[in-house]
Each structure stands twice: as structure tokens, then as C-alpha cells.
Amino acid sequence: MTDGSRSFYLTTAIDYANGDPHLGHAFEKIGADVIARYHRLRGDDVHFLTGLDEHGQKVAQAAADRDVSPQQFVDEIAGRFLAMWERCGISYDQFIRTTNAEHKRGVVALIQRIHERSPEDFYERTYEGWYCVGCELFKRENEIVDGKCVIHPTRELAWTQERNYFFRLTRYAEFLRTLITEHAQFLRPESRRNEMLALLDQGLEDISITRSRLTWAIPFPIASSSGETQGTWVWFDALPNYLTATGYPDASFTDRWPAQLHIVGKDINRLHSIVWPAMLESAGLPIPRAVWVHGFVQLGGERFSKSAGVKLELSEAMDRYGVDAFRYFLMREVPFDGDGNFSWERFEERYNADLANAWGNLASRSLAMVEKYCDARVPAGPRTSLDDSDAIDYDAYHAAMDGRNGYLLHEGLKAVWATIARGNEYVDRQAPWKLAKDPAQREALDATMAALCRHLARHCIVLFPFMPGKAAELWAALGAPMPLADQRFDQLASLDCAGWKVSKGAGLFPKT
Numbered sequence: 001m002t003d004g005s006r007s008f009y010l011t012t013a014i015d016y017a018n019g020d021p022h023l024g025h026a027f028e029k030i031g032a033d034v035i036a037r038y039h040r041l042r043g044d045d046v047h048f049l050t051g052l053d054e055h056g057q058k059v060a061q062a063a064a065d066r067d068v069s070p071q072q073f074v075d076e077i078a079g080r081f082l083a084m085w086e087r088c089g090i091s092y093d094q095f096i097r098t099t100n101a102e103h104k105r106g107v108v109a110l111i112q113r114i115h116e117r118s119p120e121d122f123y124e125r126t127y128e129g130w131y132c133v134g135c136e137l138f139k140r141e142n143e144i145v146d147g148k149c150v151i152h153p154t155r156e157l158a159w160t161q162e163r164n165y166f167f168r169l170t171r172y173a174e175f176l177r178t179l180i181t182e183h184a185q186f187l188r189p190e191s192r193r194n195e196m197l198a199l200l201d202q203g204l205e206d207i208s209i210t211r212s213r214l215t216w217a218i219p220f221p222i223a224s225s226s227g228e229t230q231g232t233w234v235w236f237d238a239l240p241n242y243l244t245a246t247g248y249p250d251a252s253f254t255d256r257w258p259a260q261l262h263i264v265g266k267d268i269n270r271l272h273s274i275v276w277p278a279m280l281e282s283a284g285l286p287i288p289r290a291v292w293v294h295g296f297v298q299l300g301g302e303r304f305s306k307s308a309g310v311k312l313e314l315s316e317a318m319d320r321y322g323v324d325a326f327r328y329f330l331m332r333e334v335p336f337d338g339d340g341n342f343s344w345e346r347f348e349e350r351y352n353a354d355l356a357n358a359w360g361n362l363a364s365r366s367l368a369m370v371e372k373y374c375d376a377r378v379p380a381g382p383r384t385s386l387d388d389s390d391a392i393d394y395d396a397y398h399a400a401m402d403g404r405n406g407y408l409l410h411e412g413l414k415a416v417w418a419t420i421a422r423g424n425e426y427v428d429r430q431a432p433w434k435l436a437k438d439p440a441q442r443e444a445l446d447a448t449m450a451a452l453c454r455h456l457a458r459h460c461i462v463l464f465p466f467m468p469g470k471a472a473e474l475w476a477a478l479g480a481p482m483p484l485a486d487q488r489f490d491q492l493a494s495l496d497c498a499g500w501k502v503s504k505g506a507g508l509f510p511k512t
């Protein structure tokens, strides 16, 4: 970078390619998209990576069930994921697939580098235990209930015995404890950090990283003592995607690496904040700056409680009120540092209260009054109390969004909605329809309309990360002469709409 902008490389988990995208995938990708768009508006040099994890026994099995080759199977799945992220407005810069030749080359290079720099970190051992294909992991006693994996109670555990390569994870216990305790930003939120510290207290175990008879995998580049080439364990192949996406092992990989932020779900926290940094340390490569762990979205409410078999179809959820309303609902309703619920009842309530009645109504009545009282031209006007109060809420917005306190996206929206409530109060208090009747109040009327238009223009910018479509629609209705995506937060306070030609249009959120 030559322009002095700050590099911001963020990643999502790569989804496992054995089924279609679902609500949990969408929640994470939309959250990451909000953060990526937020950083672009700060002027950062953003690189946003997402993708698919395409190897492993589960994929091979799913392909065999459908009587297609694994590659054909994952190609179809990849097509469906790409179409869904297009629909959800996910502004990724790169989509990685672990069957890409460049990725495979990078994984092999990483394994060889570990082998060269830390030769004792790989060793062979005969291992036996209960293996869960759902997790692609050997399960410990305390992870088995009634003979089944606690995470996959419908799958049969398989008693598996084989001679595999192991990675000496135990060697990194103290390194990991120091990383997690001394670098407060590395693993958040705090509840997730405490979980990993508790895990370190219990003691780590070395992990088996190759699989015999696994052919749908990257061949492990170090032969076994028996001469067999085994398949690389799917996580030892998947985790390096964040690194191989930068072009590793080409020297230019340091242009992006280390990543500023990994966004992952709580079920794979251990892999990202224990296994992955240990692998990188073993290879002598820089550790990512931060891991942010989000929770799960549960299905709740009438419709989902009636029958356990009812699934949420993502496309149906977006058809209901449009993609932006869906993004808003998920990001407002489900805290990005914990778990939350999706219910149609809450979705409808939030759509009507927050979008149609609050923001949508403020926008349509303000624009209608500019058309009616100001000949559709935004008048000039001095700074008002509305501008001053907004500035305080936008401090809270940035504190929730910029990472210093974590990624509390729901809090960011709450701060914006505090300004929207104030905007509606301001209209009621100023009563422009009364001012318009008295020619002596012309200046007060102009000042009011100018303040409201600045207020709305700021909404477009701060809500662009969450609702890029609706924000751009309002930006156009305000008659802004420059593209919304080119705006920067540091210009927010001086934004002036005087002279813009508004057109009320159809309204942002039609009442249902």
C-alpha cells in the first residue's frame, strides 16, 4: 500500500460443502459483510475472504450417495453458495475453495515448513478411539453420551484404529495461554476466551492429522513409515485457507498476512484459537491479530415450534420483506456476541416498527415536505441541535463497530435507531406544516428541512454496511450527486445537502 490506508484482511469460516447454505451460514456472512463495508467507509484497504471447505469423508460420502464424483458434487454446492451470497449482498473480495490447485500447493508448503522448522512436531502413532464423521474428530469420553457424539446424536460413532501422523499440540500450551491472556484483542468475546482458558487448564492432547484410506483429501506430503501416503485431516487442510488465499508460499503473501480478523462460530472456536495459532507458531509464521466468535441463531416462535421438521428457507426469508430487511433483522435481533432467535413474529414486528414506521416514515415525510415547501431543492441551513445530538450517538455507533470493544453490531444499529427516534420527534416538534403557513417563518422552515436532510444523509452512510440497497435508494432520493460507497466516516460531520434535488419516490419500506 502506498496511499497510507490501513490494511484490513478479514475472513469468515469456510463452510463445509456437504449441503446447501442455511441461516447459520448467512448470519455469519452478513455479519462479516457489515464489518467489511464498515471498514471500507473508514477508508481502510479491505480484503474480505470467504469460501468453501470441500474435502473430507463427509463430502465423499454425500457425493457417493448421489452417485456423482466428489468434484462434481462440490462444484454444484459451490454454485449454490455463490448464488446465495450474491442474493444476500455479500461483498467478498475473494472466494476460496479448498480444491483449488493454489490452495493445495499452499497447504503442502505449510506442512513441509512445519516439518523443516519443528521436526519433532509431527510423529507417528497407532491410535484407536471413537471417530465421529460429523466432526471429523476422535471423540473424548466426556464428548460421548449414550454411545453418540453429543454434537451429532444421529450419527453412529465408528471405532477406528490406525497408524497416523500426529501434531504435537501439547507443546504449544504455554504459548497459547500467553497469546490468549496477554493479547486481549486476540480472542473475544470474553466468554469465549474463558472457554479456551478452561480448555488449556484441562490440558491439551496431540491431534491426529492424517487419515488412512481417505482419498478425497490433500495427500499428506510426508510418507508414513509403512510407505503409505495418507490423506490430510480436513481441518489441517481447511484452516490454512486464510493463509493460502494470500498467495502463500509466494513471497508476496506478507502483503496481506497476518489477517486482522477471523470471524467464526462458537463450535469451531478451539480450532481457530488453539489449533491454528499452534500450527502457525510451529511454522514460524505470524499469528492472526484477532478471532471474533459469534453465537448461533435458533429458530423460535409459533411456526417453528409447531413441528420440529420445519426449516427456514433462506430465499423465503428474503422474499418476505426484501434482502435488506432480512439483513437488518438478523443483525438487530441476534447479538453478534451471543445467541439469538429467528421468528417470523419478531421479524414482522421489527419490519413494521423499526423500518416502515420509524426510518421509512421519517424519510418519506421529510422528502415529501422538501418537495412541497422547498420546490424539491434542499435549502441551506445552519447546524442545529439535531446535528449535535446525532454526533453523540455516532460516537456510540463507532465504539460498537470498530473493534475496540469487539464487534457489537446490534449495538451499532441501536445507536442509529436512537437518532431516528430523535429525527421523528424533531419533525413533530418543529411542525414544518405550521411554519409553512407563516411567511415570517421561512428561515426556520428552511433550517428545519436542511437539518432533516443532513440527518437522513448520515443515515445512508452509517446504515450502508447493514442495508446497502435501501441506503443507496434513500441516497438517490435525496439527490446526492456523488456515489454513496465513496463516502467516508470522517466527512460525516461536515456533510451538507444544500442544493440537492430530492424525489420522494415510492417509499423505502411499504407497509404490509
Ligand SMILES: [Zn+2]
Pocket: 132, 133, 134, 135, 136, 149, 150, 151, 152
Ligand atoms: Zn460429532
